[in-house]
Amino acid sequence: MKTFDAQGARIPVLGMGTWTLNGPEAVDLITHGLKLGYRHIDTAAKYGNEAEVGAAIARSGVPRGDVFLTTKVWPTDLAPADFARSVASSLETLGTDYVDLLLIHWPNPAVPLEASIEALNLAHKRGQARHIGVSNFTLQMFAEARRLSPVALAAHEVERHPFLDQSKMAKACAEAGAALIAYTPLARAQDLDTDPVLGEIARAHGVSAVQVVLAWHFGLKGNIPVPRTSNPQRLTDNLKALDLVLTSEERAAIDALRSANRRVVNTVFSPDWDQP
Numbered sequence: 001m002k003t004f005d006a007q008g009a010r011i012p013v014l015g016m017g018t019w020t021l022n023g024p025e026a027v028d029l030i031t032h033g034l035k036l037g038y039r040h041i042d043t044a045a046k047y048g049n050e051a052e053v054g055a056a057i058a059r060s061g062v063p064r065g066d067v068f069l070t071t072k073v074w075p076t077d078l079a080p081a082d083f084a085r086s087v088a089s090s091l092e093t094l095g096t097d098y099v100d101l102l103l104i105h106w107p108n109p110a111v112p113l114e115a116s117i118e119a120l121n122l123a124h125k126r127g128q129a130r131h132i133g134v135s136n137f138t139l140q141m142f143a144e145a146r147r148l149s150p151v152a153l154a155a156h157e158v159e160r161h162p163f164l165d166q167s168k169m170a171k172a173c174a175e176a177g178a179a180l181i182a183y184t185p186l187a188r189a190q191d192l193d194t195d196p197v198l199g200e201i202a203r204a205h206g207v208s209a210v211q212v213v214l215a216w217h218f219g220l221k222g223n224i225p226v227p228r229t230s231n232p233q234r235l236t237d238n239l240k241a242l243d244l245v246l247t248s249e250e251r252a253a254i255d256a257l258r259s260a261n262r263r264v265v266n267t268v269f270s271p272d273w274d275q276p
């Protein structure tokens with residue numbers, strides 16, 4: 001699969017989201033995805049499925065070195081000792097010595113950023129994380145994290161789909177040489193089929209609205225979507241979107257949907273989000 005180079009990290013341009021995928025079905029599904037050609041898996045300590053992800057990688061027969069594996073440290077574990085424990089536990093559960101990308105899952109104002117960025121860098125220094133980054137930071141927090149981190153941040157994972165304007169964050173990531181990993185890239189796939197703009201483009205190409213949205217993602221430089229599906233056929237459908245090329249008019253029509261400014265994900269750790 002094509003990769004994007006961010007601070008030396010070669011990140012496959014389509015990832016497998018894994019939130020809510022648990023148990024034997026998750027092992028089967030992720031194994032299937034790897035056999036289909038997926039080479040980038042997005043998990044987190046909080047998802048409770050690192051054992052399933054590790055089992056799927058082992059079962060797939062794909063060499064560990066060919067898989068770009070991301071995990072994340074939950075915000076209540078950002079103090080240095082907790083952070084180190086969380087990373088060690090993730091690696092043990094995943095059954096691997098290292099992850100390719102380690103992220104701070106959400107900011108936590110109760111822990112000084114300097115301390116969690118230092119802990120993140122320590123994981124890198126120990127070889128537990130090939131690359132490091134953050135998730136759900138504001139522009140100001142991202143700039144501060146970059147300033148504090150001796151190792152360049154390779155990625156910022158944020159919510160991104162056609163209905164949310166992330167152009168300022170995309171610019172900040174590009175300036176940092178970091179990838180923007182787009183989570184909830186399908187806006188949970190609700191209402192996509194009934195959206196008139198996406199529907200018309202989908203009909204013109206004989207594809208689904210989800211595939212149109214994924215093709216739009218692939219056309220954004222440095223933007224890497226990690227869609228999630230529990231359906232093996234849809235893993236194939238989503239992979240096929242890599243071959244779909246939209247016209248500049250179609251891309252512009254999808255870009256215009258950002259004025260909806262609809263955010264899907266919020267937690268108690270959500271910062272005061274930047275306005276577009």
Ligand SMILES: NC(=O)c1ccc[n+]([C@@H]2O[C@H](COP(=O)([O-])OP(=O)(O)OC[C@H]3O[C@@H](n4cnc5c(N)ncnc54)[C@H](OP(=O)(O)O)[C@@H]3O)[C@@H](O)[C@H]2O)c1
Pocket residue numbers: 016017018019020042043105135136157158182183184185186187188189208210211226227228229230231234237238265
């Ligand atoms: N860093 C963070 O804080 C954070 C936050 C949220 C998510 N994430 C990551 O991002 C990943 C994706 O985000 P998400 O799970 O929130 O939402 P999403 O990928 O935008 O949407 C998932 C939904 O889309 C449906 N879907 C997928 N492919 C489809 C297709 N080809 N046709 C029709 N429906 C399709 C799935 O249904 P079926 O299962 O029925 O196919 C599922 O209900 C997560 O799994 C996680 O890895 C990270």
